[in-house]
Amino acid sequence: xxxxxxxxxxxxxxxxxxxxxxxxxxxxxxxxxxxxxxxxxxxxxxxxxxxxxxxxxxxxxxxxxxxxxxxxxxxxxxxxxxxxxxxxxxxxxxxxxxxxxxxxxxxxxxxxxxxxxxxxxxxxxxxxxxxxxxxxxxxxxxxxxxxxxxxxxxxxxxxxxxxxxxxxxxxxxxxxxxxxxxxxxxxxxxxxxxxxxxxxxxxxxxxxxxxxxxxxxxxxxxxxxxxxxxxxxxxxxxxxxxxxxxxxxxxxxxxxxxxxxxxxxxxxxxxxxxxxxxxxxxxxxxxxxxxxxxxxxxxxxxx
Amino acid sequence: xxxxxxxxxxxxxxxxxxxxxxxxxxxxxxxxxxxxxxxxxxxxxxxxxxxxxxxxxxxxxxxxxxxxxxxxxxxxxxxxxxxxxxxxxxxxxxxxxxxxxxxxxxxxxxxxxxxxxxxxxxxxxxxxxxxxxxxxxxxxxxxxxxxxxxxxxxxxxxxxxxxxxxxxxxxxxxxxxxxxxxxxxxxxxxxxxxxxxxxxxxxxxxxxxxxxxxxxxxxxxxxxxxxxxxxxxxxxxxxxxxxxxxxxxxxxxxxxxxxxxxxxxxxxxxxxxxxxxxxxxxxxxxxxxxxxxxxxxxxxxxxxxxxxxxxxxxxxxxxxxxxxxxxxxxxxxxxxxxxxxxxxxxxxxxxxxxxxxxxxxxxxxxxxxxxxxxxxxxxxxxxxxxxxxxxxxxxxxxxxxxxxxxxxxxxxxxxxxxxxxxxxxxxxxxxxxx
Numbered sequence: 001x002x003x004x005x006x007x008x009x010x011x012x013x014x015x016x017x018x019x020x021x022x023x024x025x026x027x028x029x030x031x032x033x034x035x036x037x038x039x040x041x042x043x044x045x046x047x048x049x050x051x052x053x054x055x056x057x058x059x060x061x062x063x064x065x066x067x068x069x070x071x072x073x074x075x076x077x078x079x080x081x082x083x084x085x086x087x088x089x090x091x092x093x094x095x096x097x098x099x100x101x102x103x104x105x106x107x108x109x110x111x112x113x114x115x116x117x118x119x120x121x122x123x124x125x126x127x128x129x130x131x132x133x134x135x136x137x138x139x140x141x142x143x144x145x146x147x148x149x150x151x152x153x154x155x156x157x158x159x160x161x162x163x164x165x166x167x168x169x170x171x172x173x174x175x176x177x178x179x180x181x182x183x184x185x186x187x188x189x190x191x192x193x194x195x196x197x198x199x200x201x202x203x204x205x206x207x208x209x210x211x212x213x214x215x216x217x218x219x220x221x222x223x224x225x226x227x228x229x230x231x232x233x234x235x236x237x238x239x240x241x242x243x244x245x246x247x248x249x250x251x252x253x254x255x256x257x258x259x260x261x262x263x264x265x266x267x268x269x270x271x272x273x274x275x276x277x278x279x280x281x282x283x284x285x286x287x288x289x290x291x292x293x294x295x296x297x298x299x300x301x302x303x
Numbered sequence: 304x305x306x307x308x309x310x311x312x313x314x315x316x317x318x319x320x321x322x323x324x325x326x327x328x329x330x331x332x333x334x335x336x337x338x339x340x341x342x343x344x345x346x347x348x349x350x351x352x353x354x355x356x357x358x359x360x361x362x363x364x365x366x367x368x369x370x371x372x373x374x375x376x377x378x379x380x381x382x383x384x385x386x387x388x389x390x391x392x393x394x395x396x397x398x399x400x401x402x403x404x405x406x407x408x409x410x411x412x413x414x415x416x417x418x419x420x421x422x423x424x425x426x427x428x429x430x431x432x433x434x435x436x437x438x439x440x441x442x443x444x445x446x447x448x449x450x451x452x453x454x455x456x457x458x459x460x461x462x463x464x465x466x467x468x469x470x471x472x473x474x475x476x477x478x479x480x481x482x483x484x485x486x487x488x489x490x491x492x493x494x495x496x497x498x499x500x501x502x503x504x505x506x507x508x509x510x511x512x513x514x515x516x517x518x519x520x521x522x523x524x525x526x527x528x529x530x531x532x533x534x535x536x537x538x539x540x541x542x543x544x545x546x547x548x549x550x551x552x553x554x555x556x557x558x559x560x561x562x563x564x565x566x567x568x569x570x571x572x573x574x575x576x577x578x579x580x581x582x583x584x585x586x587x588x589x590x591x592x593x594x595x596x597x598x599x600x601x602x603x604x605x606x607x608x609x610x611x612x613x614x615x616x617x618x619x620x621x622x623x624x625x626x627x628x629x630x631x632x633x634x635x636x637x638x639x640x641x642x643x644x645x646x647x648x649x650x651x652x653x654x655x656x657x658x659x660x661x662x663x664x665x666x667x668x669x670x671x672x673x674x675x676x677x678x679x680x681x682x683x684x685x686x687x688x689x690x691x692x693x694x695x696x697x698x699x700x701x702x703x704x705x706x707x708x709x710x711x712x713x714x715x716x717x718x719x720x721x722x723x724x725x726x727x728x729x730x731x732x733x734x735x736x737x
Contacts, residue, residue: 014732050520052719069523077520083513088317099309100521144517 009058091125314534369435506625613676626717672702
């Protein structure tokens with residue numbers, strides 16, 4: 001079952017096509033990376049999912065139903081550009097935002113209390129937002145995003161501007177919410193975070209999705225049969241004929257299997273062992289998402 | 304709770320609870336009172352120049368020198384010729400020497416009078432010399448023509464127009480009508496500007512500090528805009544209601560405090576027009592009576608409807624402009640022109656309409672929805688035909704709904720437009736976005 005299914009969604013602003021027939025689906029309870037360079041159309045797409053704007057064509061399904069006005073209360077959205085009413089008191093502001101997400105006042109109060117306790121900020125209730133530091137405001141923004149326990153959480157660059165301590169705090173909260181079944185869309189261009197957190201990704205460039213799937217599958221798809229061998233002794237001299245040697249050091253070598261060379265890594269290993277090379281480590285080098293990202297963005301941009 | 308209600312509540316409470324609102328609401332009537340007091344004092348300020356004026360009256364035409372207790376001038380009749388007086392001016396204790404003209408013909412109406420003075424004479428002083436002389440020449444003429452004051456007074460006839468038909472109308476009544484109408488038109492004019500810009504600024508703020516994106520993920524743009532407009536509208540009504548109570552109180556209090564009775568303050572404000580106290584008292588009673596005679600049961604609800612219609616129409620436009628503006632207030636000013644110009648025009652039309660409440664201009668402009676919220680309230684005290692009120696109201700309400708809709712379409716696009724210089728053509732395109 002998919003919590004979200006995007007079906008050929010297109011959105012045009014004037015002459016600019018911000019989202020161009022994008023389709024993908026997001027399984028329930030997964031952590032999903034929405035990737036793309038700046039201006040790729042991520043925010044436009046998110047605005048369609050959060051019903052801020054409508055799509056020109058195509059359809060978004062939330063839990064199998066076409067997106068409608070009842071769904072925003074099941075979605076929590078933290079925009080990249082954070083914003084709060086600076087003059088309001090923290091408690092009043094959170095109560096207000098929670099009630100707008102269809103919580104009753106009592107429910108809202110109780111849930112805000114839970115988060116205040118968790119973040120140990122019980123004495124913030126009567127503080128004005130503008131009195132808080134930027135990092136503190138981020139925490140409030142996070143609470144505002146999750147207080148109504150949404151089924152789908154959309155976080156646009158959630159860690160920008162957070163110190164490492166708060167980053168870890170928020171990361172832990174996201175992980176816990178995911179364990180409880182919350183689906184999370186993680187929009188970013190920080191690849192190392194995606195690799196660390198996301199199960200699925202979709203890569204968008206110039207309005208279209210260029211890549212989609214499980215992180216592991218994508219890495220497999222883009223692997224270049226690179227291996228790194230740490231060894232002792234002498235490499236057989238004929239090795240260079242059947243593989244491409246990219247880097248050769250005294251006790252380690254990075255090489256790429258060729259189509260007409262060894263059938264697989266095992267064949268290479270067997271060959272090396274038979275040649276009396278003492279293997280200390282044998283690793284496949286998978287491409288990082290960052291490399292895949294840059295490569296895909298470059299190849300799709302100039303089309 | 305309904306989301307719209309929640310928004311209205313927040314918009315209302317955050318404003319009303321602000322210290323600046325409370326202070327502003329309390330201090331404005333005080334500021335007005337002080338303003339009127341000072342303005343009255345300034346206008347009633349008469350010349351305090353202490354000058355001595357010699358009138359060279361060699362032919363002894365005048366019996367006595369002009370004397371006006373209100374002026375700082377002292378007149379003295381001199382029998383010496385003008386030239387010798389003028390020559391000695393610097394040594395004499397006179398400041399001005401005036402040559403009394405020869406009066407060859409009693410019926411002559413224009414005289415040229417020469418004078419010399421130590422310093423240049425101010426306009427006020429010149430007028431006082433003219434008035435003084437003219438008054439004495441009048442006395443001379445009366446004697447020559449063998450007329451007395453009483454005969455002259457009996458020539459002056461005063462007419463008061465009173466309709467003998469069913470309509471109870473008088474000149475006096477239309478003055479009161481103009482007063483009430485002017486006040487209502489003025490309130491409308493100020494309300495549109497004050498609360499319209501309040502809506503605009505608040506929209507701009509939400510856009511600039513990006514809270515709007517969080518809000519719109521929970522509520523529709525239209526709800527947010529309407530919540531804001533209605534919330535600020537209640538702020539306006541609250542403020543007007545407080546002022547409605549406070550201004551009369553302050554008015555009376557300033558009177559007591561400064562030991563000036565309000566009547567006197569009024570007179571001072573009336574650029575020192577001379578009204579004798581007895582007449583003033585009679586007039587005050589008449590004014591109260593006329594005000595009481597107005598059909599308030601019709602005027603007040605109609606006024607409120609116009610207030611609401613005009614407020615919704617204009618504040619929604621202000622909201623649209625606010626959404627189109629970026630962080631730069633100055634840049635968006637050109638977008639405000641299309642809104643401020645009709646408001647200002649309406650104000651001028653209102654002033655003309657007060658003098659001619661049944662003219663074609665009055666009738667037509669009260670049918671134009673951009674003008675009617677200011678023009679029609681000004682006409683209400685003149686009991687305009689009911690069909691005109693009804694028609695103008697229907698047009699206004701229809702247009703208000705249309706403009707709110709229109710602004711909503713601009714708003715929903717505008718609040719997400721950043722870093723783009725927006726012009727009217729651009730806004731026109733937004734109307735057709737999906």
